[in-house]
Amino acid sequence: MEKKNYFSPSRFYCIETICAPCGVVIAWTKFAKSESPTKILKFLANTYPDEATRPDYICIDKACQVLRTSIQNGSWDTWSNTSRIIVDAYHYINHRTTDWMCRTYCNPAPLDGSASNLVIEAETKDGEKYLKRAFNTQACEQLNGWIGGFDSILKRMSIDNFNWFLHVMLFYHTQNTLDKIEQRTRKKKDNNNMSDSDNDNDDDEIM
Ligand SMILES: [Zn+2]
Numbered sequence: 442m443e444k445k446n447y448f449s450p451s452r453f454y455c456i457e458t459i460c461a462p463c464g465v466v467i468a469w470t471k472f473a474k475s476e477s478p479t480k481i482l483k484f485l486a487n488t489y490p491d492e493a494t495r496p497d498y499i500c501i502d503k504a505c506q507v508l509r510t511s512i513q514n515g516s517w518d519t520w521s522n523t524s525r526i527i528v529d530a531y532h533y534i535n536h537r538t539t540d541w542m543c544r545t546y547c548n549p550a551p552l553d554g555s556a557s558n559l560v561i562e563a564e565t566k567d568g569e570k571y572l573k574r575a576f577n578t579q580a581c582e583q584l585n586g587w588i589g590g591f592d593s594i595l596k597r598m599s600i601d602n603f604n605w606f607l608h609v610m611l612f613y614h615t616q617n618t619l620d621k622i623e624q625r626t627r628k629k630k631d632n633n634n635m636s637d638s639d640n641d642n643d644d645d646e647i648m
Pocket residue numbers: 503504505506528536537540543547
């Protein structure tokens with residue numbers, strides 16, 4: 442009897458999030474019991490009902506399964522107009538050797554020029570050129586790790602408290618991320634101004 446009343450959201454739900462490479466949380470939802478490619482596609486369609494707002498790249502740990510399902514259920518007909526589904530860099534290591542489809546279509550950093558804005562040319566201190574990933578595909582992993590820290594609190598909550606708590610935490614997380622981005626931008630600006638005034642000083646010294 443008592444067991445019946447016992448509620449443990451983490452046993453019945455898994456939390457799914459959509460987050461931007463900068464760490465801003467765009468959407469979250471709960472999936473009953475487990476995640477499946479079909480549920481992931483539904484979540485994406487609900488978050489981006491308007492084709493014009495869809496992202497160029499969607500990075501998912503099980504990208505190849507989601508892509509397969511999307512082709513099978515026909516939703517790829519519209520998704521393919523706007524977006525490409527890629528595996529995140531961490532998971533790609535485990536996917537690529539055996540899976541032709543994953544290797545061909547879900548590579549997070551193809552070097553064959555097929556997705557030039559995923560790979561950019563950078564330069565080392567010594568002026569040596571090399572290719573690097575244009576985006577941090579770990580933002581979601583980091584977010585998941587952070588949410589995981591609240592697991593023991595979340596699993597003792599009623600469903601309403603669970604929804605409220607998670608939403609508030611993700612809201613603050615996003616505010617915090619935006620603050621950090623602003624601080625970084627301001628610092629960069631200040632540094633630029635400082636080097637300008639350094640130059641001014643130099644000029645003074647010369648005079
Ligand atoms: Zn794969």
